[in-house]
Amino acid sequence: MAVLLRLENFSVELPTPSGWIRPVNEVSFELQESEVLGLVGESGCGKTMLSLGLMGLEPHGARRCGRAWLEISREGVSARVNLAAVAGEGMRKLRGHEIAMIFQEPMTALDPVMRIGAQIEEAIRVHEPKITRAEVQQRTLEALKLASVPQSAVRAHQFPHQLSGGLRQRAMIAMALAMRPRLLIADEPTTALDVTVQQQIVQLLTNLCRELHLALIFITHDLGVVAQIAQRVAVMYAGRIVEMGPTAEVLTHPAHPYTAGLLRAAPRLEGKKLTPIAGAVPKLDDLPPGCAFSPRCEFHCSECDVAVPDLREASPEHSARCILVPMSDSGKQ
Amino acid sequence: MNNGAPLLEARNLRKAFVVAGAAWEKSDRRAQAVDDVSLEVHRAETFGIVGESGCGKTTLARMLLRLVEPDAGEIRFDGDDWLAARGSDMRKIRRRMQMVFQDPMASLDPRMRVDAIVGEPLEIHEPELSRAQIRARVAETLDAVGLSSDTLRRYPHEFSGGQRQRIGIARALILRPELIIADEPVSALDVSIGAQVLELLGNLQRQFSLSLLLISHSVPVVAQLASRVAVMQAGKFVESGPTEQVLNAPAHPYTQSLLAAVPRLPV
Numbered sequence: 322m323a324v325l326l327r328l329e330n331f332s333v334e335l336p337t338p339s340g341w342i343r344p345v346n347e348v349s350f351e352l353q354e355s356e357v358l359g360l361v362g363e364s365g366c367g368k369t370m371l372s373l374g375l376m377g378l379e380p381h382g383a384r385r386c387g388r389a390w391l392e393i394s395r396e397g398v399s400a401r402v403n404l405a406a407v408a409g410e411g412m413r414k415l416r417g418h419e420i421a422m423i424f425q426e427p428m429t430a431l432d433p434v435m436r437i438g439a440q441i442e443e444a445i446r447v448h449e450p451k452i453t454r455a456e457v458q459q460r461t462l463e464a465l466k467l468a469s470v471p472q473s474a475v476r477a478h479q480f481p482h483q484l485s486g487g488l489r490q491r492a493m494i495a496m497a498l499a500m501r502p503r504l505l506i507a508d509e510p511t512t513a514l515d516v517t518v519q520q521q522i523v524q525l526l527t528n529l530c531r532e533l534h535l536a537l538i539f540i541t542h543d544l545g546v547v548a549q550i551a552q553r554v555a556v557m558y559a560g561r562i563v564e565m566g567p568t569a570e571v572l573t574h575p576a577h578p579y580t581a582g583l584l585r586a587a588p589r590l591e592g593k594k595l596t597p598i599a600g601a602v603p604k605l606d607d608l609p610p611g612c613a614f615s616p617r618c619e620f621h622c623s624e625c626d627v628a629v630p631d632l633r634e635a636s637p638e639h640s641a642r643c644i645l646v647p648m649s650d651s652g653k654q
Numbered sequence: 655m656n657n658g659a660p661l662l663e664a665r666n667l668r669k670a671f672v673v674a675g676a677a678w679e680k681s682d683r684r685a686q687a688v689d690d691v692s693l694e695v696h697r698a699e700t701f702g703i704v705g706e707s708g709c710g711k712t713t714l715a716r717m718l719l720r721l722v723e724p725d726a727g728e729i730r731f732d733g734d735d736w737l738a739a740r741g742s743d744m745r746k747i748r749r750r751m752q753m754v755f756q757d758p759m760a761s762l763d764p765r766m767r768v769d770a771i772v773g774e775p776l777e778i779h780e781p782e783l784s785r786a787q788i789r790a791r792v793a794e795t796l797d798a799v800g801l802s803s804d805t806l807r808r809y810p811h812e813f814s815g816g817q818r819q820r821i822g823i824a825r826a827l828i829l830r831p832e833l834i835i836a837d838e839p840v841s842a843l844d845v846s847i848g849a850q851v852l853e854l855l856g857n858l859q860r861q862f863s864l865s866l867l868l869i870s871h872s873v874p875v876v877a878q879l880a881s882r883v884a885v886m887q888a889g890k891f892v893e894s895g896p897t898e899q900v901l902n903a904p905a906h907p908y909t910q911s912l913l914a915a916v917p918r919l920p921v
Contacts, residue, residue, distance in 0.1 A: 515707055516871075544845075549917050573921075587874075588849070588874035590916055592898075595853060596849070598846035
């Protein structure tokens with residue numbers, strides 16, 4: 322499998338009265354074609370800002386640094402672009418065709434006074450102004466079918482408020498996939514949905530990734546959903562990736578105390594006693610020196626405050642940003 | 655634990671809302687939000703209600719507090735006919751039951767300071783207290799929910815989501831109620847913070863021998879605290895019983911599908 326997206330020290334910076342802050346701080350990872358990566362973290366950890374940064378939708382005044390290489394192959398010619406350096410018209414050409422995004426609350430992302438079909442048609446026409454009207458309609462119906470919207474022709478004529486939450490999210494997925502992008506970013510797509518509907522959407526996304534060779538970055542705060550959908554998981558805290566590895570491995574043998582804490586704090590059906598993580602997430606303009614998690618960490622020692630720990634290899638393919646992970650110089654060979 | 659008469663007892667509660675029909679429809683439609691629900695909450699017990707959005711769980715909670723009046727049915731609180739209570743009788747019973755809301759940012763007045771927010775119920779229900787007494791009770795209650803006294807003069811926006819929920823719990827707790835109804839108390843919070851709030855609710859329930867009615871869409875959240883649980887669908891309780899029994903041997907197909915959909919973490 323080829324690498325589709327490679328981030329190298331990708332950051333998003335926002336201006337504040339007290340100076341620049343970094344909601345996304347030197348994030349590096351690779352995403353293969355048709356791979357599902359789960360991006361987990363609590364509110365304010367930077368997971369949404371990371372996806373907006375990749376889409377070129379960061380807030381006005383923000384700046385992006387580092388590199389985010391996206392492989393593009395069209396008509397047999399392959400090239401790669403640095404998403405961090407593309408803006409405006411250039412970014413618009415990539416959106417839809419190469420990279421698309423769906424959001425948490427489809428009711429706020431969809432236009433309430435426009436029929437579902439017309440909204441999808443609009444998305445197609447923006448990116449391909451030259452195709453005929455019949456073809457646009459044809460593609461719209463195909464997209465709705467792709468997202469398993471039942472009675473797609475009927476649904477295309479309805480307004481968002483006439484659809485259930487699950488159907489609205491399917492319509493969003495149809496819109497995102499209408500131009501057949503190779504990378505989809507889903508930002509908490511199931512958080513607003515009931516669990517039974519959440520399960521259906523997760524299943525749909527899993528199938529689509531397999532059938533369309535679509536790569537997916539699935540952003541969520543729910544470790545259980547990650548276990549269902551993602552092959553690999555990256556855990557973010559205060560703008561940085563603190564742990565990354567194969568999902569099963571990370572969830573059963575977390576190497577970073579924050580990941581371990583999240584797992585102990587997640588309510589389970591078995592009703593095991595919860596152990597909350599003490600304290601709260603630090604403010605981005607007031608980060609502690611060294612490891613950002615250290616003030617809440619039960620293993621905190623003086624070495625933690627010296628410098629931000631590097632990502633260290635806990636086992637093959639599995640790394641964590643913690644000094645407790647032994648340095649491995651023989652690990653990779 | 656279930657000895658003696660229940661603290662709260664509801665029989666055959668019903669509530670329908672009128673949904674305005676379109677202009678060409680002959681009559682308005684009625685949506686049956688709560689349809690023949692009966693429940694008992696015993697003293698010092700945590701009773702959980704779980705159901706998906708729109709199943710009527712919030713309407714049920716509001717009826718139990720008489721924030722909406724039921725169409726039919728009967729509610730007894732500590733043996734008294736709660737629906738018949740008027741005026742000062744109503745106030746006397748109501749101070750014994752309090753509510754914790756889902757979104758603390760929406761339920762706390764943004765222009766009031768913490769001491770005023772938490773002290774307000776005392777001013778209403780115990781007007782004989784002096785300001786110093788109120789201050790002492792506020793400080794004591796904030797301490798019980800894990801907030802230090804330097805928070806007294808601050809506004810809700812200065813707090814994180816978890817701290818705001820603690821303020822909401824303090825406001826509910828300050829009257830020393832016998833029953834607290836918590837409607838989705840952690841669904842607006844992050845996992846690590848939600849766990850703190852659940853732990854706090856459990857500790858307070860034991861410390862003050864509270865009866866807790868915990869309402870949530872999340873089965874794991876309810877499983878965390880409740881000893882008995884009811885599963886609600888389309889206005890009805892489809893199944894209820896001891897939490898362990900409902901989770902391990904669900905009898906109703908809806909409970910089974912709900913449990914099957916809960917994402918599991920590897921052990």
